[in-house]
Amino acid sequence: MTNEVTKTGGDVARTEAEDTRDTGPVYRPATDIFEKDDVVTVVIDMPGVTPDSVDVSVENRSLTVRGSIDAPAPEGYRRIYAEYAPGTFERAFSLPDTIDAGKIDATHRDGVLTLTLKKSEAAKPKQIKVNAA
Amino acid sequence: MLSYGLSPAQWDPFAELRQLQSQMNRMFDTGARSGRDGNWPPVNMWLGDDSVVVTAEMPGVAQDDIDLTVRENTLIIAGERNPTTGDEDAVWHRRERPSGEFSRSIRLPLRVDPDKVEARAKNGILEIEMGRPDAERPRKIKVKAS
Numbered sequence: 547m548t549n550e551v552t553k554t555g556g557d558v559a560r561t562e563a564e565d566t567r568d569t570g571p572v573y574r575p576a577t578d579i580f581e582k583d584d585v586v587t588v589v590i591d592m593p594g595v596t597p598d599s600v601d602v603s604v605e606n607r608s609l610t611v612r613g614s615i616d617a618p619a620p621e622g623y624r625r626i627y628a629e630y631a632p633g634t635f636e637r638a639f640s641l642p643d644t645i646d647a648g649k650i651d652a653t654h655r656d657g658v659l660t661l662t663l664k665k666s667e668a669a670k671p672k673q674i675k676v677n678a679a
Numbered sequence: 680m681l682s683y684g685l686s687p688a689q690w691d692p693f694a695e696l697r698q699l700q701s702q703m704n705r706m707f708d709t710g711a712r713s714g715r716d717g718n719w720p721p722v723n724m725w726l727g728d729d730s731v732v733v734t735a736e737m738p739g740v741a742q743d744d745i746d747l748t749v750r751e752n753t754l755i756i757a758g759e760r761n762p763t764t765g766d767e768d769a770v771w772h773r774r775e776r777p778s779g780e781f782s783r784s785i786r787l788p789l790r791v792d793p794d795k796v797e798a799r800a801k802n803g804i805l806e807i808e809m810g811r812p813d814a815e816r817p818r819k820i821k822v823k824a825s
Contacts, residue, residue, distance in 0.1 A: 578763040579772040589763045591776055593736040593803035617804060620732045623725035626788065630721045630736050657738035657803015 570633035575611075577637065584665040586645065592635045593657035600654050602661065604647045610638045611659060644669035719781045720756065720805070724788075730795070730810040731787050738803035739776070747798055749809060752790045756805070757782040790815060 578589040595613035615632045646666040653660050725732040748755040762778040795810030
C-alpha cells in the first residue's frame, strides 16, 4: 500500500542530489508509513521546512509532498563545516484505490509532516448477515 | 637533530587509507541514519567573532528530550527520538526514520564558556550558540605614541 512511484533526488540522501533551477538540490525525505485499522499514517522528516511552505497535492492518485528548507545562516556567522545544506524535500507516492483521496489530513510539527489517510467506505470490510431461510 | 612531524618510520600509509575510506563512506552515506554510530544528528558549524554556532537537523525531537553538555571545546548532543508509533498492532509499510537513543560529540574550534550557551529549536532544527570565555577573547592593544 502507498507504494513509491518516483525517486526524486535519487538514492543519495543529502550529498549529491540533482541540482535544479534556483531552489537548490532536491532531497528525498526519510518516511515512515504504517497502517492501523482503516487509517494509513505517513510520517515524513522535513527539518528546516516551515509549516506554511509545505505543499501536499494529489493528482491522478499520486500524492506528492514538497517543502523547501528555510535555514538562513545565523547573522554574523560564517559556515565552517557542513553536513546538510539548503534545498527542497520532495517525494511522491501512489495511492491505492482503497484510499479516499478526498480525506487526507496533514499536520506539520517540529519539522515532521504527518499525513493521515483514510480508507474509502467501499474498501472497508463488511459484515454480511446470514438470514435463516 | 630536530625533527618536525612524523618520521618515515612512524608514517602509516594504511592509517591514511582508512581515514580516506571512512570519509568516503560518510560522503556516500544514504538515508538510513542510525543514532547508534554517533553520526546523528547531522550538524553544520558556524563561526563568529567570539562565538560558535552549531545547528543540527533533529526533526520530531521534542525540546525536553534533548540533553546538551558543553565542556571546554566539546559539545555533546544526546537524547532520545521517540518511535513514530508504539502501537504493536500497526502494520509497517516503510520505516526509514531513525529512532531511539542518540549521542553525538562535536569538537569545537574554540573553548566555550558553559555559562554562555543558548539553544533554540525551530521547525526541527536545533541551534546552539556558544560564547568564548571572557579571558580568552582576543584583545586589542593600543599603540601609544611616545
